[in-house]
Amino acid sequence: MNFDLENIIKKCQANDRLAQNQLYEHYKGILYSISLRYMGDKMSAEDAFVEAFFKIFDKINDYQGAGSFEGWMKKITVNECLMSLRKKNNLRLAVELADWQVSESPVALEILNMEDLAHAIEELPPGYRTIFNMYEIDGFKHREIADELGISINTSKSQLILAKKRLREIIKKKQTIKLFNSKS
Amino acid sequence: MSNQNYKEIDHRGIQPDAKLWLRIEDKLDGVKTERKLVRYQRIALAASILAIVFSSAYLYTFYNHYRSEAFAFNDKSHPVIIEQMSGDVSPLYDLVNLRTIKYAYEGIN
Numbered sequence A: 001m002n003f004d005l006e007n008i009i010k011k012c013q014a015n016d017r018l019a020q021n022q023l024y025e026h027y028k029g030i031l032y033s034i035s036l037r038y039m040g041d042k043m044s045a046e047d048a049f050v051e052a053f054f055k056i057f058d059k060i061n062d063y064q065g066a067g068s069f070e071g072w073m074k075k076i077t078v079n080e081c082l083m084s085l086r087k088k089n090n091l092r093l094a095v096e097l098a099d100w101q102v103s104e105s106p107v108a109l110e111i112l113n114m115e116d117l118a119h120a121i122e123e124l125p126p127g128y129r130t131i132f133n134m135y136e137i138d139g140f141k142h143r144e145i146a147d148e149l150g151i152s153i154n155t156s157k158s159q160l161i162l163a164k165k166r167l168r169e170i171i172k173k174k175q176t177i178k179l180f181n182s183k184s
Numbered sequence B: 001m002s003n004q005n006y007k008e009i010d011h012r013g014i015q016p017d018a019k020l021w022l023r024i025e026d027k028l029d030g031v032k033t034e035r036k037l038v039r040y041q042r043i044a045l046a047a048s049i050l051a052i053v054f055s056s057a058y059l060y061t062f063y064n065h066y067r068s069e070a071f072a073f074n075d076k077s078h079p080v081i082i083e084q085m086s087g088d089v090s091p092l093y094d095l096v097n098l099r100t101i102k103y104a105y106e107g108i109n
Helices: A005-013 A017-039 A042-058 A069-087 A114-122 A126-137 A142-149 A153-183 B003-011 B019-073 B079-085 B091-096 B098-108
Strands: none
Touching: A005 A017, A017 A042, A017 A069, A017 A114, A017 A126, A017 B003, A017 B019, A042 A069, A042 B019, A069 A126, A114 A126, A114 A153, A114 B003, A126 A142, A126 A153, A126 B003, A142 A153
């Protein structure tokens, strides 16, 4: 299918349902994956995904063509997920380890395939998962995370460290299980 | 692992349930209907305001016409009407009395 994004955006701005469906079909995979990554479970991810797409169509006239359209849609999806997590009061980020230094050693994350890594991220508690997603995958800076979540920069940094620590544990567990299964 | 590598995580080809598009469509339709309703409500409100303004203007003209005519004609000969229209009464009271004044005026004529 020929995908002329500029033309489709124009049609979507005129509320053309066919164009809206084309846009949806083209980006549903990536935006659903983002929702799943942030929300951690299928049902919440679906709710956030529907809300995000609805907002995209509703606010498409606000898109002025500055920056990538995909980036704009991703931002809306991430914001929708954060809002949803906030509503569910799932962003508990109480532990602040201000003196922790960010000294990362390359961990087992690299030897995992994307599917396993995605599942491991989904198993993180919501607070850790959110910060890991925002910093490591979506490229937010600690200052931006702090502003977005209403926390201090140090909290953001320490939560990221704890998130990675937990992720390593999850991955280690998964690898042990895999190893055990392959031997038996 | 860099951000760029992590980004591959969103390109795993996961597809959402087909029913989700129907949910989005429902929401879009719902908002369309809601916006139409709001538009109709605004039109109805504007029409009501116009109706109130025009009917008030009409009533005011009507009221003034009979009031001044009655005053001019019944200066001394019809004290009841004058009494009804003078004194410390509210315009609303005057308006209520308008029919009496009108009939009196028409009767005299």
